[in-house]
Amino acid sequence: METRMGIESRPLSGKEAATAEGLANRSSCRPKVLLTSICRPIGPAHGDGASVGYEVLHGQVTRAQGVFSPRSVNYTFALDYIAANLDAPTVVLQYPSHRELVRELRKGADYVGISFNLVTFHRMKEAVALVRKHAPAAKIVLGGYGTVLDDAELAPYGDHICREEGVAWFRALLGEPPRPLPYDHPLVTLQLRVFSIPMDRTGMIFAGLGCPNGCDFCSTSHFFKRRHIRLLPTGDDIFRVIERYLEIDPRMSMAILDEDFLLAKDRAMRLRELVLERGTPLSIFAFASVKALSRFTPQELLETGVDGVWVGFEGKRSGYAKQQGKAVEELIPELRSHGITVLSSMILGFDYQTPEVVREELAEFLALRPTYAQFLIYGPTPGTPFFERIMKEQRLNVNLPEDAERYYRACDGFSSMVRHSSMTAGEIEALQQECFEADFRLNGPSILRSVEVWFEGWKRYRDSISPYMRAKAARWADEIRRAYPVFRVAKRSGPAPEAAARLEEEVRASLGPPSMGPRLLSWLAPAAAAWTGFTLRHDYFQHPKLVRRSYRTSPWALRSGELGSLRVRTERALRSTLVRIEGALDTASARRLAAGILAHLRGNDAEVKVVVAEGTRAEPKDVRVLAQKLAPLRHRISIVVPSHRDVWAILKSA
Numbered sequence: 001m002e003t004r005m006g007i008e009s010r011p012l013s014g015k016e017a018a019t020a021e022g023l024a025n026r027s028s029c030r031p032k033v034l035l036t037s038i039c040r041p042i043g044p045a046h047g048d049g050a051s052v053g054y055e056v057l058h059g060q061v062t063r064a065q066g067v068f069s070p071r072s073v074n075y076t077f078a079l080d081y082i083a084a085n086l087d088a089p090t091v092v093l094q095y096p097s098h099r100e101l102v103r104e105l106r107k108g109a110d111y112v113g114i115s116f117n118l119v120t121f122h123r124m125k126e127a128v129a130l131v132r133k134h135a136p137a138a139k140i141v142l143g144g145y146g147t148v149l150d151d152a153e154l155a156p157y158g159d160h161i162c163r164e165e166g167v168a169w170f171r172a173l174l175g176e177p178p179r180p181l182p183y184d185h186p187l188v189t190l191q192l193r194v195f196s197i198p199m200d201r202t203g204m205i206f207a208g209l210g211c212p213n214g215c216d217f218c219s220t221s222h223f224f225k226r227r228h229i230r231l232l233p234t235g236d237d238i239f240r241v242i243e244r245y246l247e248i249d250p251r252m253s254m255a256i257l258d259e260d261f262l263l264a265k266d267r268a269m270r271l272r273e274l275v276l277e278r279g280t281p282l283s284i285f286a287f288a289s290v291k292a293l294s295r296f297t298p299q300e301l302l303e304t305g306v307d308g309v310w311v312g313f314e315g316k317r318s319g320y321a322k323q324q325g326k327a328v329e330e331l332i333p334e335l336r337s338h339g340i341t342v343l344s345s346m347i348l349g350f351d352y353q354t355p356e357v358v359r360e361e362l363a364e365f366l367a368l369r370p371t372y373a374q375f376l377i378y379g380p381t382p383g384t385p386f387f388e389r390i391m392k393e394q395r396l397n398v399n400l401p402e403d404a405e406r407y408y409r410a411c412d413g414f415s416s417m418v419r420h421s422s423m424t425a426g427e428i429e430a431l432q433q434e435c436f437e438a439d440f441r442l443n444g445p446s447i448l449r450s451v452e453v454w455f456e457g458w459k460r461y462r463d464s465i466s467p468y469m470r471a472k473a474a475r476w477a478d479e480i481r482r483a484y485p486v487f488r489v490a491k492r493s494g495p496a497p498e499a500a501a502r503l504e505e506e507v508r509a510s511l512g513p514p515s516m517g518p519r520l521l522s523w524l525a526p527a528a529a530a531w532t533g534f535t536l537r538h539d540y541f542q543h544p545k546l547v548r549r550s551y552r553t554s555p556w557a558l559r560s561g562e563l564g565s566l567r568v569r570t571e572r573a574l575r576s577t578l579v580r581i582e583g584a585l586d587t588a589s590a591r592r593l594a595a596g597i598l599a600h601l602r603g604n605d606a607e608v609k610v611v612v613a614e615g616t617r618a619e620p621k622d623v624r625v626l627a628q629k630l631a632p633l634r635h636r637i638s639i640v641v642p643s644h645r646d647v648w649a650i651l652k653s654a
């Protein structure tokens with residue numbers, strides 16, 4: 001089979017090929033796979049770096065914003081993504097405790113895959129020790145961006161190391177045939193909380209890996225050798241995933257994981273066509289560079305569904321090619337004035353920077369009022385040109401390899417690891433803290449900055465001639481109204497109460513007073529914020545519970561074989577899974593087949609095509625059973641019946 005993107009599966013090493021062949025031959029017993037993240041608890045209180053945790057905003061962006069920091073646990077998405085695309089029965093554990101991991105290991109697994117980052121190298125080692133002790137026969141597979149380390153460093157911990165796109169790689173390891181792109185897309189939603197109150201859910205869209213821009217510090221770009229892998233090759237593929245999320249919740253927000261999403265302009269423009277055709281106003285957050293953003297008008301972005309972007313400000317003299325296009329000083333305010341929220345990141349520690357230069361750049365950066373601001377220290381990650389340069393110039397603060405583990409723990413963007421000509425490590429780290437604090441003090445809570453930006457969008461587009469933009473304005477109005485409770489807390493305990501009061505007044509004057517729901521929440525909000533502050537101070541409820549998902553582990557899983565006198569052959573096609581049946585259907589096989597198809601479709605965006613071979617026999621009552629069982633997901637199942645439709649017409653017309 002050929003993939004549309006032409007991702008070839010890597011030729012396996014001799015040892016791996018032998019294992020794969022052995023497993024393929026054991027057709028009756030498929031290998032059991034367990035995929036796990038590192039174990040909880042993690043965080044500074046547990047010996048990790050200061051920013052290390054489960055959340056991108058709270059850990060790395062709104063970290064100085066206290067109770068105003070929006071909260072949302074992020075997972076090791078790669079695990080579910082890979083699990084959804086293997087044939088082998090697979091269990092995924094997200095943030096298990098040691099005990100929970102051991103319990104799962106005792107159930108037996110042939111392969112245990114662990115995903116880790118450099119900064120959680122020591123956590124990977126802990127998990128490996130548990131696997132060796134409690135499932136000694138299991139082969140350990142290491143994956144994730146921690147595998148930028150070389151074999152000499154990683155070989156003691158893993159039997160196999162994946163340093164590429166994981167689905168094709170893992171399938172090859174298990175001896176499973178290659179799968180075409182787009183792969184099945186698992187539906188993964190994240191819950192956002194403000195003052196501990198559940199707000200929107202975000203559906204994650206895995207659209208691509210890697211980035212061709214090749215910034216010298218960027219781990220992902222160099223990990224994939226500056227190639228961009230389109231996991232969702234076309235705008236149509238992305239749109240299909242969006243529709244699946246909208247089926248779950250028509251108001252669902254979405255985030256696209258793809259490093260410079262808008263660089264693939266053909267894909268984005270096709271997505272725009274489809275979004276406009278559908279007419280439902282969307283709210284998508286995406287990563288983008290100045291270069292790519294400069295090729296779209298703000299309205300085009302909104303019409304693609306994108307109303308939030310993460311774009312690098314980096315440094316005034318950083319000189320990265322991705323900064324070509326509109327001046328960032330124009331771009332950020334322009335986006336904001338159209339209702340597009342901007343998360344922007346600034347880097348500290350460039351060679352040209354002194355404390356004065358950093359403070360000047362900070363002042364200019366904050367004047368752009370990014371909705372969210374991130375400040376990271378220029379850090380050399382193995383595998384990047386910046387790392388090579390620092391090693392050549394012998395400017396690393398630590399002694400490799402003696403201090404290797406201390407160094408990995410510090411690869412978090414919050415530790416200064418390079419000798420700088422005019423700033424000490426301590427100075428750079430203190431400046432970083434100063435930046436986060438100044439951002440909050442001067443620009444206020446990010447959640448209110450979002451309201452301010454949505455309000456700009458509403459004002460600009462409420463009377464637009466475009467029906468899509470008018471619908472989008474109505475969505476913004478709705479979101480603004482739901483944010484009324486934030487004003488109350490911001491006026492009481494925010495860093496800029498007058499600005500919060502002014503914004504509330506303007507909003508009320510334009511959109512009217514809050515309705516019953518937000519008014520009630522406004523009364524509760526100060527107590528909810530106080531509770532949030534208490535949990536933060538005392539580290540209560542700061543760790544997620546285990547999320548365990550199993551894929552194809554039930555005996556009902558859809559697979560080729562015989563169900564009584566019915567022969568079933570399943571085969572992955574480009575868009576859907578083909579299920580070909582022949583022989584004779586009876587009540588038992590009808591139930592069993594339906595259960596398999598439904599299990600296959602649950603929790604993802606796959607489709608199934610059932611092809612009933614010529615001459616397949618069945619009683620009307622059994623076809624009816626099959627039709628009834630499939631009814632709930634019938635819109636994702638297409639059916640081809642024999643040319644003499646006879647009894648099978650029941651299934652087709654159901």
Ligand code: B12
Pocket residue numbers: 035037042051052053054055056057059060074075076077078079081082113114115116117118119120141142143144145146148162164165166167169170206209218219220257258259381411412413414
């Ligand atoms: C989501 C995310 C997070 C989440 C979840 C982290 C987690 N536990 O996995 C949160 C917000 C918690 C987070 C935190 C941090 N993160 Co982070 N994060 C990301 C991000 C944006 C997306 C990763 C993702 O899910 N992609 C979607 C999936 C489908 O793709 P993928 O992960 O690449 O997986 C594919 C392959 O890599 C491979 N694969 C991955 N894992 C495995 C495992 C196995 C067994 C196999 C076979 C294959 C395989 O197969 C997958 C399918 O092809 C990346 C940047 C990026 N765009 O990739 C940074 C990134 C992974 N994070 C990074 C960093 C530095 C951090 C922090 C240290 C930041 C900080 N200052 O605190 C912390 C560490 C805390 C932690 N818990 O790990 C770095 C890692 C650099 C490195 N070499 O180690 C990255 C690459 C960002 C960057 N450009 O520097 N992060």
Ligand code: SF4
Pocket residue numbers: 211212213214215218219220221259260289322
């Ligand atoms: S544009 Fe972003 S993702 Fe791409 S190489 Fe630069 S930092 Fe990495």
